[in-house]
Amino acid sequence: MQLDExxxxxxxxxxxxxxxxxxxxxxILFILTYFKKWGWLWREWLTTVDHKKIGIxxxxxxxxxLFRGGADALMMxxxxxxxxxxxxxxxxxxxxxxxxxxxxxxxxxxPFLIGLMNIIVPxxxxxxxxxxxxxxxxxxxxxxxxxxxxxxxxxxxxxxDAGWTSYTPLAGAAMSPxxxxxxxxxxxxxxxxGTLATGINxxxxxxxxxxxxxxxxxxxxxxWSTFITSFIIVFAFPILTVAxxxxxxxxxxxxQFFTLTGEGMPMMWANLFxxxxxxEVYIVILPAFGIFSEVIATFARKRLxxxxxMVWSIILIAGLSFLVWVHHFFTMGxxxxxxxxxxxxxxxxxxxTGVKIFNWLATLYKSRIVLTVPMLWxxxxxxxxxxxxxxxxxxxxxxxxxxYHNTYFLVSxxxxxxxxxxxxxxxAGLVYWYPKMFGHKLNERIGKWSFWLFLxxxxxxxxxxxxLGLDGMARRxxxxxxxxxxxxxxxxxxxxxxxxxxxxxxxxxxYSYRYSEREISGDAxxxxxxxxxxxxxxxxxxxxATVPQVNTHDAFxxxxxxxxxxxxxxxxxxxxxxxxxxxxxxxxxxxxFASFFLVFEWITLAVIGLIGGLVMMIIRSFDYDDxxxxxxxxxxxxxxAARGL
Amino acid sequence: xxxxxxxxPIKHLIGFLLSIVLTLLSVWAALGSDLPVIxxxxxIMLLAVIQAGIQLFMFMHMVETKGVGHAPxxxxxxxxxxxxxxxxxxxxxxxxGFTHDHDxxxxxxxxxxxxxxxxxxxx
Ligand code: HEM
Ligand SMILES: [Cu+2]
Numbered sequence: 001m002q003l004d005e006x007x008x009x010x011x012x013x014x015x016x017x018x019x020x021x022x023x024x025x026x027x028i029l030f031i032l033t034y035f036k037k038w039g040w041l042w043r044e045w046l047t048t049v050d051h052k053k054i055g056i057x058x059x060x061x062x063x064x065x066l067f068r069g070g071a072d073a074l075m076m077x078x079x080x081x082x083x084x085x086x087x088x089x090x091x092x093x094x095x096x097x098x099x100x101x102x103x104x105x106x107x108x109x110x111p112f113l114i115g116l117m118n119i120i121v122p123x124x125x126x127x128x129x130x131x132x133x134x135x136x137x138x139x140x141x142x143x144x145x146x147x148x149x150x151x152x153x154x155x156x157x158x159x160x161d162a163g164w165t166s167y168t169p170l171a172g173a174a175m176s177p178x179x180x181x182x183x184x185x186x187x188x189x190x191x192x193x194g195t196l197a198t199g200i201n202x203x204x205x206x207x208x209x210x211x212x213x214x215x216x217x218x219x220x221x222x223x224w225s226t227f228i229t230s231f232i233i234v235f236a237f238p239i240l241t242v243a244x245x246x247x248x249x250x251x252x253x254x255x256q257f258f259t260l261t262g263e264g265m266p267m268m269w270a271n272l273f274x275x276x277x278x279x280e281v282y283i284v285i286l287p288a289f290g291i292f293s294e295v296i297a298t299f300a301r302k303r304l305x306x307x308x309x310m311v312w313s314i315i316l317i318a319g320l321s322f323l324v325w326v327h328h329f330f331t332m333g334x335x336x337x338x339x340x341x342x343x344x345x346x347x348x349x350x351x352x353t354g355v356k357i358f359n360w361l362a363t364l365y366k367s368r369i370v371l372t373v374p375m376l377w378x379x380x381x382x383x384x385x386x387x388x389x390x391x392x393x394x395x396x397x398x399x400x401x402x403x404y405h406n407t408y409f410l411v412s413x414x415x416x417x418x419x420x421x422x423x424x425x426x427x428a429g430l431v432y433w434y435p436k437m438f439g440h441k442l443n444e445r446i447g448k449w450s451f452w453l454f455l456x457x458x459x460x461x462x463x464x465x466x467x468l469g470l471d472g473m474a475r476r477x478x479x480x481x482x483x484x485x486x487x488x489x490x491x492x493x494x495x496x497x498x499x500x501x502x503x504x505x506x507x508x509x510x511y512s513y514r515y516s517e518r519e520i521s522g523d524a525x526x527x528x529x530x531x532x533x534x535x536x537x538x539x540x541x542x543x544x545a546t547v548p549q550v551n552t553h554d555a556f557x558x559x560x561x562x563x564x565x566x567x568x569x570x571x572x573x574x575x576x577x578x579x580x581x582x583x584x585x586x587x588x589x590x591x592x593f594a595s596f597f598l599v600f601e602w603i604t605l606a607v608i609g610l611i612g613g614l615v616m617m618i619i620r621s622f623d624y625d626d627x628x629x630x631x632x633x634x635x636x637x638x639x640x641a642a643r644g645l
Numbered sequence: 646x647x648x649x650x651x652x653x654p655i656k657h658l659i660g661f662l663l664s665i666v667l668t669l670l671s672v673w674a675a676l677g678s679d680l681p682v683i684x685x686x687x688x689i690m691l692l693a694v695i696q697a698g699i700q701l702f703m704f705m706h707m708v709e710t711k712g713v714g715h716a717p718x719x720x721x722x723x724x725x726x727x728x729x730x731x732x733x734x735x736x737x738x739x740x741x742g743f744t745h746d747h748d749x750x751x752x753x754x755x756x757x758x759x760x761x762x763x764x765x766x767x768x
Contacts, residue, residue, distance in 0.1 A: 235727045271735055322730055326738050338741050 008158050011092065013075075018155050047580040049133035051118050052539060054140045056437060058115025059430065061144055065108040066502070068151065072100035074499050077461075081492035083479040093478035094161040098184070099154065101164030106188060107147040109284040109418070112426045114143075114198055117226045117287060120433060121202065123532035123539070124220045126211025126547045126555075131204040133578040134620075139194035139201065141588035146191025149595055153183035157599065160184040163476065165277070166247070168258035168269040173251040179599050185248045186595040190588075192241055199233030202226055211531070213550040217311070220530040220553075221297075221304060224311050225290030228318045229283055235322070236279035243272035252601055267332055274325035282321040285417065286314055288425030289356060292378045295428050296360055298527050299375040300367035306359040307553060313352035320349045330398045331405050339398035346396035353389055357382065370527065373447035377428035380455050381420045388416030391466065406476075409469025415462045427451075427505070435524035439538050440516040443508050450504040457497025464491050520644060529554040534566050536642035542575045542630055545639050567639045574629040581625070587616040660703030667696050 008014050032038055045053060076096055079088040088096065118136070122129060130136045153159045157179035162171035171181050206227045210219070219227070246257045247269065256262030258269045297304040304310065326334065326342035360382060369375065391413040395404050404410055435441045464487040473484050480488055523533040534556045535543055546568040552558050559565070594609025639645075671689045678685065705717060 231723070235723065239731065265739070268735070268739060271739055275731060275734070322727065325734075334738050335741055338738050342738075 006156060008155055013088075013092070014154060021155065042582070043580070046585050047137075047582045049129070049137045049578050049580060049584075050541060051122050051129050051133065051136060052437070054136055055115045055118030055120075057140055058111045058118060058143070061147065062108050062112035062115060062426070063506075065103050065111070065147060069100050069103040069108055070499060070502060072096045072103070074495060076100065077492040077495040079478060080480060080488045088478060090478045091161065094163075094476070095154065095159040095180075097476055098160050098163050099150075102150065102160075102184065102188070103147075104418075105164065105280070105284065106191060107143075107150065109422045109426075110195065111143055111147075113229075113284060113287040113422070114139075114195075116291070116426070116429045116433065117202060119437060120429075120532055121223050121226050122205065122209070123436070123535060123543060124223045124530050125206060125209060125214060126531050126544055126550065127205060127209040128543050128575065129578065130201050131208055132201050134581060134584065135197050135201050137581070137584035138588065139198040141584050142194030142197070142591070143191045145588045145592035146187050146189075146194070146595075149190060149592060149599070150183055150187030153180060153187075157183065165270070165273060167273075168247065168250075168264075168266040169260045171247065171269075172259050172266075173254075174259065174261075179601075182248070182251060182599040182601070185244050185251070186599050189241065189244050189248070190591060190595050192237055192244070195233060196237045196241070199230040199237065203230040203234065206230070211547045211550045211555075214555070217308070218550060218553050218555070221293040221307065221310055222287070222290035222530075225286045225293075225314055228314045229286045232279045232283050232286070232318050232321060236276045236283070239272055240276040240280075243269065243276065246272075248598075252598070267329070270329050270332070271325075274328040275322075277328065278325045279321045281414075281417075282317060284422045286317065288422045289314065291425040291429040291432075292360065292381055294530070295374045295378045295432050296363050298432075298525065298529060299370045299372055299378075300364050301370065301527055302363055302367045303554065304359070305362035305365075306355075309355055310359055313355045316352040317349060320345060320352075324349060324396075327396055327398075327401070330401045336398075343396055343398040347393055350389060350393050350396075357386065370525075372431075372525070373442065373444055373451055374428040374432035376448065376451050377424045377431070380451070381424045381428075384420035384424075384455075384458070385417060388413060388420065391416065404469060406474055407469035408465040408473045408475060411475050412462050412465035412469060415465075419458055419462070427454075432525075433532070435519045436532060436535075436537065436539065438513075439519050440512060441519070441524060442512045443516060446504060446508040446511055450501045450508060453504065454498050454501035457494045457499075457501055459494070461491050461494025461498060464488075464494075523556070523560075529557045531555050534559055536567075536639065538642065540635075540638045540642065542577060542635070545575075545635050546571050565643070567643060569636070572632045572635055574631050575635065576627055576629055578627045579625050581623075583616065583620055583623070587613060587620070590616060656703055660699050663699050663703075664696055667692050667699070 007018075032041060045057065048054065075088060076093065079085075079093060118130075121127075160166070160171075160176075160180040160183055162176055162181060162184075166181065166184055169175055171184075206219070206223060246255075249255045250257050250259060250264075256264040258264050258266050260266060293304055293310060323345045324342055326338065327346045330339050330342070364379075391409070395401050395410060395413055431442050431447060468484055468487050468491075471484060471487075473480065519537045522528075522536045524537065525533075528534075531548070531550075534548065544566045546566055548555065548559060548564060548566055590609055590612040594606050594613060597603075597605035597609055671692045674680065674685050674688050674692075680688070701721070705721070
């Protein structure tokens with residue numbers, strides 16, 4: 001292979017990307033070396049098994065991916081507003097919508113939520129870490145390296161261009177030769193290991209490590225939604241794993257599962273993809289519902305209305321999410337009966353979702369609302385998401401879907417659920433729990449600017465797209481006819497407003513780091529109801545010096561009333577904590593190279609890499625590291641300092 | 646984090662080797678053997694059932710009395726439901742209303758697929 005086949009050549013934008021990557025990488029290397037930070041990086045971050053630090057790394061990576069996916073989005077919108085400018089050609093446009101979709105769902109939405117779960121769930125249930133801290137680190141590095149593998153595709157080898165759904169036969173070896181599609185397959189496969197492991201880990205953590213007295217129906221609602229999401233992950237991700245493996249075997253080893261020749265069934269890919277794909281959209285929306293529930297209850301200063309109904313509707317949604325997948329390919333033509341069945345199951349999902357909406361409204365009803373930034377994101381979510389849900393039901397009617405399918409109507413629908421749902425929740429959750437993570441709040445004034453700009457930008461961008469869809473504009477096209485120009489232009493302006501809002505948000509992080517008041521109390525907002533607010537700030541490595549007894553749903557509220565804390569000096573005992581380890585990082589680093597070689601179909605090297613991964617597993621099997629104990633004296637010192645005693 | 650040091654996990658090793666052997670066997674059945682298709686399918690299904698049994702008895706604490714306490718009935722039930730949805734759901738959506746004529750002549754499926762492809766211009 002020649003060097004100019006290895007690197008992507010001939011595209012000015014991509015040369016720009018290469019230069020940017022080279023500059024940023026060397027800047028980081030320089031700073032780390034100049035300030036002698038390599039040891040710090042290795043000891044404090046790369047080898048950590050602390051759920052709080054891993055969560056922060058998830059969130060930082062997700063923000064970086066939001067930037068990457070957002071840049072992709074702005075390039076697409078620019079092309080569509082000025083189709084005659086030849087900003088992007090057809091091929092480049094195809095690559096960009098593919099990476100945009102994949103990055104946003106797999107490498108932005110999920111890791112962002114998993115990052116928040118990482119930090120908050122153990123705190124909410126009174127646990128000192130995950131059930132399997134080592135596996136948690138492994139999960140993070142698998143996601144991180146999977147994301148890196150996918151992201152380098154645009155400078156090395158060429159980006160995938162068959163859509164985030166990667167439908168065969170287009171995505172097969174015959175019609176998409178070269179490494180591009182393999183990057184998609186291996187990137188998702190590698191990060192999928194981590195997602196599955198996190199699902200199992202969270203499930204065990206929530207089942208086994210709750211504070212005494214916290215029955216399942218006394219768990220905070222975010223923990224509940226995480227718990228149910230873990231079930232969906234554990235049952236849905238294996239389907240993706242198998243589907244990806246089959247396509248990899250098709251492409252690299254010449255089998256015929258999804259091909260047009262040799263009795264392959266291309267539509268079987270769509271079938272398997274959406275058997276995972278629909279549960280996947282619920283993996284990214286249920287935790288978001290949990291975050292909104294927490295924020296709304298906190299800032300309405302009221303107990304969440306209809307807690308039990310909330311829990312049961314999450315469970316019902318999760319169950320139904322496995323029974324609706326065909327609504328993504330009604331137009332395959334499976335016949336009226338099949339389509340009717342899935343039409344009905346799809347519309348059924350709107351029922352528990354509606355129950356949740358009314359519960360949020362009832363929580364707000366006659367409450368004394370505190371309009372903080374996280375609350376603004378949550379309030380804006382409700383009406384915006386309803387628009388997305390209603391159009392979802394419209395799409396769910398099989399007969400009309402023949403009109404809407406694969407038009408901008410669909411594009412608008414899923415952005416109306418994913419952005420007000422998942423993205424607003426990520427912002428709300430990040431701002432809400434920020435003081436727990438970093439010891440200071442984000443500036444409210446700048447936060448409000450960024451919120452309003454984002455909200456308005458969002459509606460300006462996506463509302464017109466419903467009408468573009470009804471006017472017949474298909475999705476995934478790189479040029480438009482003049483009759484669609486006006487609405488597209490408006491839409492692009494909205495997109496840039498969101499881009500600006502994101503920039504302001506990042507500035508807000510910087511500004512608050514410099515100027516925000518440092519937190520001294522653990523209950524930063526003063527209205528905390530659940531156990532995460534019972535811990536001091538900064539949170540000690542062991543989270544809880546003494547684990548409180550839980551009697552009610554709002555455990556911390558009760559502790560505040562009774563004047564209790566998580567520092568019961570009489571009952572301190574040495575705390576057993578896991579040791580840091582570099583093995584997860586090294587193991588996943590090796591698998592990264594193995595996957596990279598497989599992308600280029602260099603089989604010998606890939607096999608060597610795989611053996612390296614196995615060797616790491618064997619080493620791990622003989623690892624008798626039992627962790628360490630934090631002594632009572634040290635706990636006393638830490639707690640007294642943090643609580644100002 | 647119960648420590649089981651000293652005990653050699655012989656049962657797990659056997660289970661692990663057996664599941665790899667079974668997998669290789671089904672690969673051979675599909676690629677290397679000259680059996681009629683229907684036999685291959687039957688054989689692979691049989692192997693799959695044995696495989697599931699190995700997982701349950703050797704790894705999933707099905708016969709363990711102490712320690713975890715009880716077999717993970719809950720998870721087994723859910724897995725069974727999901728597996729049923731995947732298999733019967735795929736059969737239902739992918740074959741209902743289509744004619745699958747695999748044995749040459751009719752070539753029904755191919756025509757139908759080509760027609761479908763035309764409808765599916767956008768991906
Ligand atoms: C009221 C609940 C909902 C209903 C009834 C619904 C219905 C549908 C239907 C029928 C489609 C397929 C339309 C077509 O391809 O022609 C669709 C697509 C989609 N939905 Fe929903 N939906 C709902 C909620 C959600 C939620 C909560 C999310 C994610 C957070 C979501 C994400 C998506 C995505 C990503 C697609 C497009 C996938 C693609 O083709 O690339 N939906 N929805
Ligand atoms: Cu769906």
